[in-house]
Amino acid sequence: MAKITIDGKTVEVKDGLTILQAAQEIGIDIPHFCYHPALSIAGNCRMCLVEVEKMPKLAIACATRVIDGMVVYTQSEKVKKARQAVLEFILINHPLDCPICDEAGECKLQNYTYIYGPGHSRFEEEKAHKPKRVPLGPNIVLDVERCIMCSRCVRFFDEIVKDPQLTFTQRGDRVVLTTFPGKRVDNPYSMNIIDICPVGALTSKDFRFKERTWNMTAVESVCPGCARGCNVYLWVRNNQILRITPRVNLEVNRYWMCDYGRFTYKPVNSDDRIKNPMIKVNGELVETDWEIAVETAASILKSVKPDEVAVLGSAYATNEDNYLLQKFAKSVLKTKYVDFLRHVKDGDEDNFLIRADKTPNSYGAYLVGVRSNNGFGFNEIVEGLRTKKFKVVYVMDDDIVLNDEIYSLLDEVKVIVHATNKNKTVEKADVVFASASFAEKEGTFTNFEGRVQKINIAVLPKDYEPWMLYKPRKFGEVKPNTGEINKANLALSRLFKFGTQFDRWASGERRNVKPSWWVIMQVANKLGAKFTYASSSDVFKEISETIREFKGLSYDLIGDEGAMINKN
Amino acid sequence: MESILIAILKAIIFILLFLTFSAVLTYVERRISAFIQDRLGPNRVGPFGLFQPIADVVKIIFKEEIIPANADRTLHTLAPIISLFVAYSVFAVLPIGEKLVIDGKEIKLVLADVNVGFLYILALSSLGVYGVTLSGWSSNNKYSLLGALRASAQMISYELSLGLSLVGVVLVSGSIQIDEIIRSQANVWNIFYQPVGFIIFLVSVFAETNRLPFDLPEAEPELVAGYHTEYSGMKFGAFYLAEYTNIITASLLVTAFFLGGWYFPFVDIYSGLNPNLSAILQVIVFFGKASLIIFLFMLVRWTLPRFRYDQLMRLGWQVLLPLALLNVLVTGLVKILL
Amino acid sequence: MTQTKIDGRAKTREIKRKANLNLLERLYLPEIFKGLSITFRQIFKPKFTFEYPDVKWQPPASFRGRPVLVVDDETGVERCVACGLCARVCPALAIEVVADETELDKERYPKKFEINMLRCIYCGLCEEVCPEEAIVMSKEYELVFTSREEAIFGKDKLLTPASKLKDRLEFLRKMR
Structure with a gap:
């Protein structure tokens, strides 16, 4: 242990920490560009210079380890002057086009210049001109002029994914960030360099110039792209998700997420969304209201005997949805045929984040009771369809048409399906419940390790008003040890707060969709059950009371970071 | 038969x-108000906006x-x-x-030549308060009611000084018939005998007609429009x-x-003239003088702010009433002594 | 006698209370005549009325009419780079900007630029904050619309050539 004093605060920290880390531990933020907690220390930006007693010159806080009895000043006159000098140097060749730059609003250089900068420029000569709009790969565009040579991206490829793809060439003011000759930046994790880039040099092709950061509302959620369950922010404007960025969770995804996960918002915004419940009239699916759809489903289910109905849950749906589905199947429909489909892509897996199981909640669905015991699983259900054992198939949030045979077999039975987007099963359905996507409902996913994590409503369904969902967050909260400015500081955008029905920017599409647990409750109550859940947290409360693994868990406990199930 | 026909005519x-005259007056008042406020006023309907009253009437009817x-x-x-009836009955x-002399017949230029004209006017003008009070009461609106209450109190208070100030005139002229009172002023006008009475009468008349500075019954800042807040169309027009x-x-x-x-002041212009010509001249002179008073009404409107x-009430009861009584006393004493 | 401070300078002003009015003033009537004569004289003073639809007021360069987007004379496209600062600073949230990429040097341009004239309060903050001198307050003050939709002005109504906004642009440069 080392006892050090930073700006008059004395603190005891572990040996081997750097001054910057020690300062962060006691809530002092030392400005820095090249330092990133997950990367090796480069010490090339010189922004983190601090004054240390008995040291002849200023020292960089990111690379100086603490020594017992050290006295550090981060706000002294000398340090302030040094910061101004560093910023002036960086800004010599950095274009001053923040109005155009996409990073504006979440740019470290912009923030630090505003806080610590000299406020004026003495540079009258022509700035250096370098390549702009360089496509680095399928997803990334590079503007070399804006690069401040912090080398975070280079180190990311070298150290985190161990697949070197970027480097610097030339020296001095001619230095250029570039790929190796003939190579493209196409690593499945490549877009993380956009997030760690402290300036606007690396931008996303998908999101480039789409929206200013402060106009979007950031909502904590979990990526539905695979069983890892990376923590993410959904960035929403006008009821549309515009991008997904990773949310720091050192237990799950640390600071990263994969490129595939960043595009999981596309189906939510897509045109093939089911926007209203539908029923089949004369062989055609027609849109209707919830009352009629539930009524129709109930009348179909009323006429069948137990075990004439097969129920399929979903690894895409939440724990709550799956729990209520199996409860409905077992206590109301009294069928033994309950299972869910696994979507495993063998081989598409690595030892970093990406999992072969492409669903977010297969473990959770299994745990809450959607599982085949004693041979009443999916294969038996298909077999049952062949032998015409079933009269009704009830599918929640999944597409069970894996091949043409199942497609034609579904003609023989009545199909009730919950679906977010149009798919093959929907084509065969007699009743389609417009299901809320992961961005439109509240609930929990259980990842492959057994970590229960919460998803929140980011896109408003019909009948929801903004004030029902969002609480304005505190500004200026910096999470310890991350070194990154917390992007959720801008969480609730001004547009979102003050928009009215008469503003075009606040009247984005509201789909008439409902979470599956709510729909199941309606159908079950029509069939004589007495389900009384007011919200998904009520369902989760029952899960925590009845399922052994979930004992003691609650939404409060899960929080932003998630909580582990009881494995023993 | 013939006399009835003439009366109707x-x-x-x-x-x-x-x-x-009142239609023209609305136009004149708007123009003069505008001039006083450095504006132009209605000037777009017809030459100089002269047809504005017609447009107004058409508008208000529809x-x-x-x-x-x-x-x-x-x-x-x-x-x-009631309001309109009273207003028209007074004259x-x-x-x-x-x-006028037509075919040797004398036609008096007065509708009803009654010998108590003076009392009739006082009596009828007090009736005017009914129109205001009833409008305020029947509208079922607190602003209207407040306006009506103020109007009643104000009219009753100033009626006293109004009547008393005329007693002096009656004493001086020795008649309560209005044409006799006028004839008695052929040489010297009553204003010179009764300056205090004149001022009291003028002030009371301002109050009786609810004009500024006494327009409390319709005080816009506090009462929206007072007793006629809930009126529109031709009723408001009335x-x-x-x-x-x-006012006229x-x-x-x-x-x-x-x-x-x-x-006419200082000179006798009627003696020896054809009676018809002199009658027309008399009407012109009479209305000419009245117009000046109306002009005074307008000037006062844009000069004096509204009373509290x-x-x-203090002005009515503590100043005007004692003054009027004193005036009667003095006039009577002088009359007796001389 | 009261002391009132106006503009930091002490001014002694005599306020007439009832107590120090002289007899003539207390009589009230002479003062009324004084007032009436002032009112009367006012009738003959020159008038300041503009006969509006016939005669139109030409605003000075400092006038803040409806905000417009400047089309650059040289390039022929709007100067706006869709940075969204005007939308951010707008206290009434009248402005909506949707940006997109362009092949031009400026990289981004407003795909959609809408000002809701029902929300606009003509404060001119958008003009003040604009880094490109791309949105300025014009001299136009006649705005008529019959529906909410009509009141939302898109690029078609906002784009104005810089040559028509010379006065304002010069004024802005002078005031900078």
């Missing part, structure tokens, strides 16, 4: 005369009439009729000239017309009682 001519849901419909309709006894008719009548009364009626309610 006279009545129609009188009413038309007053209607036209305007939608709104009666509040909880209003007393009968009284609500009756109130403007029945007002002579506007001496007489109130409006009554107000302007009252009041000005004519001031002229008749204090400013020598139809007599307590100030209004």
